Amino acid sequence: MIKLSNIQKSYKLGKNSLHVLKGINLEIKEGEMVAIMGSSGSGKSTLLNILGILDSQDSGTYFLDSQEIKNLDETKAANYRNKFLGFVFQSFNLISYKTAIQNVALPLQFQKINRKSRQKRAKEFLGMVGLAEWSTHHPNELSGGQKQRVAIARALVTQPRVLLADEPTGALDSKTSYELMELLQKINDSGETIIIVTHEEDIASMCKRIVNLKDGKIVEDKHIKQKLASEYV
Amino acid sequence: MFKRDQWEEIIYTISKNKLRTALSGFTIALGVFIFVVLFGFGNGLKNGFSNFFMNDNDIRVMRIFPTKTFIPYRGLKSQRQIRFENEDLKIIEENFGDYIDGISPRLNRNFLAIYKNQSNNFGVRGVSPEYIKIEKIGILSGRFLNQNDINGSYKHAVIGNLIKQELFKSENPINKFVILNGTPFKVIGVFEDVDGDNEEKTFYVPYTSIQSIEKNNDKLGTLLISVKENISYSSAILLGERIVKLLKRKYLIHPKDRGGIFLRKISDELNERNQFATALQIIVSFVGLGTLLAGIIGVSNIMVFIVKERTKELGIKIAIGATPSNILNSILQESIFITTISGLTGLLFGVICLELIGNSLSESFYIINPYIKFSTAIIATIVLIILGSFAGFLPARQATKIKPIEAINGN
Numbered sequence: 001m002i003k004l005s006n007i008q009k010s011y012k013l014g015k016n017s018l019h020v021l022k023g024i025n026l027e028i029k030e031g032e033m034v035a036i037m038g039s040s041g042s043g044k045s046t047l048l049n050i051l052g053i054l055d056s057q058d059s060g061t062y063f064l065d066s067q068e069i070k071n072l073d074e075t076k077a078a079n080y081r082n083k084f085l086g087f088v089f090q091s092f093n094l095i096s097y098k099t100a101i102q103n104v105a106l107p108l109q110f111q112k113i114n115r116k117s118r119q120k121r122a123k124e125f126l127g128m129v130g131l132a133e134w135s136t137h138h139p140n141e142l143s144g145g146q147k148q149r150v151a152i153a154r155a156l157v158t159q160p161r162v163l164l165a166d167e168p169t170g171a172l173d174s175k176t177s178y179e180l181m182e183l184l185q186k187i188n189d190s191g192e193t194i195i196i197v198t199h200e201e202d203i204a205s206m207c208k209r210i211v212n213l214k215d216g217k218i219v220e221d222k223h224i225k226q227k228l229a230s231e232y233v
Numbered sequence: 234m235f236k237r238d239q240w241e242e243i244i245y246t247i248s249k250n251k252l253r254t255a256l257s258g259f260t261i262a263l264g265v266f267i268f269v270v271l272f273g274f275g276n277g278l279k280n281g282f283s284n285f286f287m288n289d290n291d292i293r294v295m296r297i298f299p300t301k302t303f304i305p306y307r308g309l310k311s312q313r314q315i316r317f318e319n320e321d322l323k324i325i326e327e328n329f330g331d332y333i334d335g336i337s338p339r340l341n342r343n344f345l346a347i348y349k350n351q352s353n354n355f356g357v358r359g360v361s362p363e364y365i366k367i368e369k370i371g372i373l374s375g376r377f378l379n380q381n382d383i384n385g386s387y388k389h390a391v392i393g394n395l396i397k398q399e400l401f402k403s404e405n406p407i408n409k410f411v412i413l414n415g416t417p418f419k420v421i422g423v424f425e426d427v428d429g430d431n432e433e434k435t436f437y438v439p440y441t442s443i444q445s446i447e448k449n450n451d452k453l454g455t456l457l458i459s460v461k462e463n464i465s466y467s468s469a470i471l472l473g474e475r476i477v478k479l480l481k482r483k484y485l486i487h488p489k490d491r492g493g494i495f496l497r498k499i500s501d502e503l504n505e506r507n508q509f510a511t512a513l514q515i516i517v518s519f520v521g522l523g524t525l526l527a528g529i530i531g532v533s534n535i536m537v538f539i540v541k542e543r544t545k546e547l548g549i550k551i552a553i554g555a556t557p558s559n560i561l562n563s564i565l566q567e568s569i570f571i572t573t574i575s576g577l578t579g580l581l582f583g584v585i586c587l588e589l590i591g592n593s594l595s596e597s598f599y600i601i602n603p604y605i606k607f608s609t610a611i612i613a614t615i616v617l618i619i620l621g622s623f624a625g626f627l628p629a630r631q632a633t634k635i636k637p638i639e640a641i642n643g644n
């Protein structure tokens with residue numbers, strides 16, 4: 001599903017440049033649930049952004065679904081993001097003036113799908129994250145956990161190949177975090193490939209594989225026995 | 234182009250940024266408003282000046298006088314007196330009717346006029362019905378001459394207001410008979426002439442009636458021709474030359490002869506007035522362009538605002554798959570919406586303002602009946618909207634280049 005070879009990335013900071021990713025090799029198969037761990041500043045988000053085509057590597061190759069991601073123009077990149085990738089952020093990033101269902105339907109709007117089918121699909125996915133009754137509420141009327149569920153529904157509504165989540169539980173208390181992980185596990189069980197960036201051990205332990213980043217390199221990559229979030233809730 | 238979601242977004246962002254929208258919309262509305270009012274004033278000034286300079290239709294009238302020839306030609310001697318004939322009217326009408334508003338002969342006479350015990354000498358002019366297009370005369374009562382009067386050589390007279398006062402006092406002169414040079418003429422109308430007293434001491438009678446009391450000839454005096462409004466100064470000059478050429482051929486006058494026929498061209502004033510009007514138009518257009526430009530800069534400003542304020546939102550949209558054209562369209566549509574609404578508002582207020590001002594400035598500023606043609610106003614507004622979208626295009630395209638991660642993280 002995903003194959004990274006020798007990915008390098010530096011940020012220019014004035015005259016200096018900050019070498020953030022120093023040769024990342026990583027292969028992720030369909031249906032995996034991977035946690036990317038590492039201390040703050042180790043390059044986790046940078047890596048996830050490259051995976052999400054929100055940023056590009058300086059060198060190295062990235063294959064997504066056996067297509068090489070290289071030299072895409074903005075429109076093509078947008079279409080890839082829209083169709084193949086779902087992105088969930090720590091800070092939810094819902095659009096405040098749109099209702100839950102409008103937020104979920106937004107990526108479909110960019111695909112120019114008609115309003116009626118958008119509405120139907122969005123409703124379905126809101127139901128899947130357990131928020132069917134909240135569809136007409138605006139983000140400011142939702143709790144943190146509910147907002148993140150809306151964000152997950154929005155990320156999944158286009159039925160992407162991979163769900164990317166950057167510290168999705170970072171803004172949530174632990175009980176809500178576990179509930180959210182339970183949802184993500186359920187989604188993964190249905191076959192969706194999920195990559196979660198986190199620095200929390202317990203969250204990582206609910207995934208099936210942990211990739212440890214340190215100083216821009218993968219220092220550890222292990223498959224683990226997944227802990228069921230439902231046992232914590 | 235405008236889908237329901239787009240409307241929701243536009244309505245939302247506007248309602249959320251009422252002040253900003255109002256301020257930037259105000260710039261555009263003001264631009265259009267100033268344009269409309271100034272343009273209207275320009276037109277009003279033109280009206281004012283043309284009223285000031287031309288109290289008379291004279292400016293569009295050329296006169297053709299028959300005179301004596303200077304050069305012998307085709308066996309004809311020099312010093313031959315030319316006289317125009319009735320058929321010349323028809324010939325000119327047939328050949329140049331497209332350029333001519335009205336044509337009339339003028340046989341000037343001075344006759345003793347008698348009514349009851351009142352009498353005096355007055356000017357009598359034998360003219361055609363079209364004379365009313367040549368001289369600015371307004372009918373106060375009765376009517377002016379018509380074609381029947383000409384055909385029947387009727388002894389009908391249209392009298393100036395001063396003659397009425399002098400001969401008829403408070404009596405109604407219509408259908409009364411006045412004796413002109415011994416022949417009774419029936420008064421059929423009373424006119425006034427803005428040119429003043431002298432003109433109002435005139436009788437207008439059918440030119441055929443003068444011909445009939447004078448030995449039944451068909452000779453005409455001067456020919457007066459008023460040129461149509463839409464004929465430019467230079468074409469009017471050319472027209473005059475062509476008419477003279479035609480008449481010279483008919484009367485066997487040497488083409489180079491400076492006598493025989495004398496043409497008094499339409500006034501140079503027409504030319505000056507045209508130039509003046511053009512100068513005004515240019516000034517007004519410059520001012521108009523300036524204000525429209527200000528409006529366009531206003532649009533550009535709005536766009537920069539919109540993009541800046543919504544960077545994060547745009548970043549989110551890009552991250553979840555909005556294409557550059559999605560982003561571009563949404564921003565352009567919003568700005569076009571604001572521009573259109575504000576532009577039309579400015580237009581409306583400008584037109585209302587002109588309407589309210591009306592003729593109140595005519596005394597002190599010579600601005601008479603300021604107006605803007607509906608089409609001019611609409612075109613200006615449309616141009617503003619189109620240029621506005623062009624001006625907004627750059628900031629909108631900037632928006633498509635937003636780096637989603639930086640936008641979301643708030644850098």
Ligand SMILES: Nc1ncnc2c1ncn2[C@@H]1O[C@H](COP(=O)(O)OP(=O)(O)O)[C@@H](O)[C@H]1O
Nearest residue numbers: 011012020038039040041042043044045046047
């Ligand atoms: N756009 C950027 N410009 C410059 N430096 C950046 C940028 N993004 C991240 N960095 C730097 O790169 C390093 C890795 O950042 P990041 O990938 O966000 O780490 P993590 O998510 O693991 O905390 C950090 O030192 C960060 O300051």
Ligand SMILES: [Mg+2]
Nearest residue numbers: 044045046166
């Ligand atoms: Mg991070």
